[in-house]
Amino acid sequence: MTKTKARVVxxxxxxxxxxxxxxxxxxxxxxxxxxxxxxxxEPGKEAYNRCCTPDAMALARRVAAKLSIPFYAVxxxxxxxxxxxxxxxxxxxxxxxxxxxxxxNRQVRWEFLLNRALSFGAAFMATGHxxxxxxxxxxxxxxxxxxxxxxxxxxxxxxVLGQQxxxxxxxxxxxxxxxxxxxxxxxxxxxxxxRADSQDLCFLGNGxxxxxxxxxxxxxxxxxPIFSSSGERLGEHRGLAFYTxxxxxxxxxxxxxxxYVLDKNRSRNALIVGPSDELGTSELTAxxxxxxxxxxxAATIRAQVMIRYKAHLVNALVTPQGxxxxxxxxxxxxxxxxxxxxAVFYQDERVLGGxxxxx
Amino acid sequence: MVMQRKIYLDYAAxxxxxxxxxAAMKPYFSELFGNPSSVHTFGQQAEAALESARxxxxxxxxxxxxxxxxxxxxxxxxxxxxxxAAMSARKNRGANHLLISPVEHHAVSxxxxxxxxxxxxxxxxxxxxxxxxxxxxxxxxxxxxDTAVVSVIHANNEIGTVNPIAAIGxxxxxxxxxxxxxxxxxxxxxxxxxxxxxxxxxSLGAHKFYGPKGVGVLYVREGTRxxxxxxxxxxxxxxxxxxxxxxxxxxxxxAFRLAQEERQGRENYLLPLRDRIIxxxxxxxxDARLTGHxxxxxxxxxxxxxxxxxGNALLAMLDVAGYACSSGSACKTGDPExxxxxxxxxxPRSWGLGSLRVTLGVRTxxxxxxxxxxxxxxxxxxxxxxx
Numbered sequence: 001m002t003k004t005k006a007r008v009v010x011x012x013x014x015x016x017x018x019x020x021x022x023x024x025x026x027x028x029x030x031x032x033x034x035x036x037x038x039x040x041x042e043p044g045k046e047a048y049n050r051c052c053t054p055d056a057m058a059l060a061r062r063v064a065a066k067l068s069i070p071f072y073a074v075x076x077x078x079x080x081x082x083x084x085x086x087x088x089x090x091x092x093x094x095x096x097x098x099x100x101x102x103x104x105n106r107q108v109r110w111e112f113l114l115n116r117a118l119s120f121g122a123a124f125m126a127t128g129h130x131x132x133x134x135x136x137x138x139x140x141x142x143x144x145x146x147x148x149x150x151x152x153x154x155x156x157x158x159x160v161l162g163q164q165x166x167x168x169x170x171x172x173x174x175x176x177x178x179x180x181x182x183x184x185x186x187x188x189x190x191x192x193x194x195r196a197d198s199q200d201l202c203f204l205g206n207g208x209x210x211x212x213x214x215x216x217x218x219x220x221x222x223x224x225p226i227f228s229s230s231g232e233r234l235g236e237h238r239g240l241a242f243y244t245x246x247x248x249x250x251x252x253x254x255x256x257x258x259x260y261v262l263d264k265n266r267s268r269n270a271l272i273v274g275p276s277d278e279l280g281t282s283e284l285t286a287x288x289x290x291x292x293x294x295x296x297x298a299a300t301i302r303a304q305v306m307i308r309y310k311a312h313l314v315n316a317l318v319t320p321q322g323x324x325x326x327x328x329x330x331x332x333x334x335x336x337x338x339x340x341x342x343a344v345f346y347q348d349e350r351v352l353g354g355x356x357x358x359x
Numbered sequence: 360m361v362m363q364r365k366i367y368l369d370y371a372a373x374x375x376x377x378x379x380x381x382a383a384m385k386p387y388f389s390e391l392f393g394n395p396s397s398v399h400t401f402g403q404q405a406e407a408a409l410e411s412a413r414x415x416x417x418x419x420x421x422x423x424x425x426x427x428x429x430x431x432x433x434x435x436x437x438x439x440x441x442x443x444a445a446m447s448a449r450k451n452r453g454a455n456h457l458l459i460s461p462v463e464h465h466a467v468s469x470x471x472x473x474x475x476x477x478x479x480x481x482x483x484x485x486x487x488x489x490x491x492x493x494x495x496x497x498x499x500x501x502x503x504x505d506t507a508v509v510s511v512i513h514a515n516n517e518i519g520t521v522n523p524i525a526a527i528g529x530x531x532x533x534x535x536x537x538x539x540x541x542x543x544x545x546x547x548x549x550x551x552x553x554x555x556x557x558x559x560x561x562s563l564g565a566h567k568f569y570g571p572k573g574v575g576v577l578y579v580r581e582g583t584r585x586x587x588x589x590x591x592x593x594x595x596x597x598x599x600x601x602x603x604x605x606x607x608x609x610x611x612x613x614a615f616r617l618a619q620e621e622r623q624g625r626e627n628y629l630l631p632l633r634d635r636i637i638x639x640x641x642x643x644x645x646d647a648r649l650t651g652h653x654x655x656x657x658x659x660x661x662x663x664x665x666x667x668x669x670g671n672a673l674l675a676m677l678d679v680a681g682y683a684c685s686s687g688s689a690c691k692t693g694d695p696e697x698x699x700x701x702x703x704x705x706x707p708r709s710w711g712l713g714s715l716r717v718t719l720g721v722r723t724x725x726x727x728x729x730x731x732x733x734x735x736x737x738x739x740x741x742x743x744x745x746x
Contacts, residue, residue: 033679038693057692072675073693116672119741120679 008124009117014056017128034064034071040081092241096340106160131155132174142166145349149177159354224269246336280333289355296320370720377569383613387606412612433543433564434466436577440560443585448507461703490652495526514545518651519660528557570614574607659719668713687714
């Protein structure tokens, strides 16, 4: 087939979504190049990294061969470690619950790999994310929106994109449901049609993040006291990193009513727990805020906010504070506002931006 | 967007089958399909093809037909030579010492390591100079009465350096130690006269000299004792059992005959192109070094390292631009490490990761070479900017 459209690099993973994304673009007449990043794996656990094992790489290579597109592996091991893994470990050691996928999208996919794609003469980079990007004219602004398939919508982790990135971004799956994508994979006869969806963080393999931290950041195994909100000592925790706000299980305290993690007090290395009615606040502040339009709104806006991946959207007033901060006041208190996670702001379909929830 | 023409500059990896070779092979698939071990006419025809191929190869090697063993590839030949000679020397004369260069193909070095790790052979590596060349004086120093076998690569696949095999061969013969050389990379372009080279074992693989993949030769000098690699029907003088792959053996023989007959013409054509690449790269690309020997190297072979370059990214970018090259550090899974060869010649990691091998063939045109050189400098600049 003669290629009539621009060159596009597809970030492939050997999974169903990125494979179908590549197939769709190829069918639409783009000159498609597949690239797959080799990301960091814990030494000795390379075979378990869920998205860049040698097996996954071989599968992506087979998909590329099936589509007759070139395919290249890109070594991003050190870069991924220094940006994403360090961020993850550092966040936990500071008592936060970081979301490394957000950082990966900001610095690895949409900076490192996008630069690689552009230097290969590509006009676009595509991923298998479920999200949509459109250009509205005038004023020629790129709009990031939620995917048609709400159960798969991944616009949350893409809130880090600005106009520079969106101008080069293609999300071919944004208009499809997952069921349709699996059918497309079968229609294209891709060898990945029945592969299971990936879960969890890629570099944890099949393991638990607590075990990973214990191996890679032993300093987080720093036991301390558990207090009630009134200051009564109830027991001992294993290290603040191993608990998240709103967590009920695994506290190891016998109490007449269920206890939840209310707060982490880093200066005293203390975990504060209490009954469910003490859980919840109506506001948060976020930092490192990105606005997809490139500029913060001029004044307080009403928006819907997602405080962790796949959480329900909740109504709130969002007030910009400087270029990179916001204050959010929710209409109703929320039980699980977790420092380190991203708060992402939406208006209907559109992703306005988001930032990292502060303590 | 116009589809670009693709230019192949990786003839050291493999070569296309020469149409004359393919024509010679064709009758032996469906017409002359017999098993050479059979008594009947079909078998006799196949046996005739097998033995005339053996005679042809022996003629090119300047040896006796019974010294030519057909195998499935160069790697199998290397395996049979090393393992077979080591095991046999241990049994016959209690020899327990292996001496190889540090720039061997993995088919040799991994076999030697297996012999050391599983069978308790003592493995020693010869030194090499910065061009990857073995010195006969070092062989003389390190040879021992209990050396089972010496293996020194004839022409290196990664850096193209041609070793002084005849001088090493004389030394080994004086001391009564068998010498193996891996000529898989060299056979397309070097004279392979085993009596001049004074070797006891020599490996060939057809696909490097415009023959088919999946067939090779091991030359075994008369009197050299080997433990057979594969036992069974006694084919190949008992050294390599299995029904002979007649069409591929016929193809190997024809390709090797053509390579040796046309050797001077091919060399005359390729040498100026090779030297044009070496000259322009070293002149035009900053922080570039030639790897391997400047003139004791294969006439179709150029190889370089560039500091601060991701060799994988360079190959990918060249491929997108329409040029197929190779590297001593690239890895299909994106986990690059400098090769053992590049490490053995003393290159630091920052240079070793940025290697490029450009190898030419009979189909390469001067225009292709020039158009490649015209884009190489800018491509390397762009790759350097990625870091």
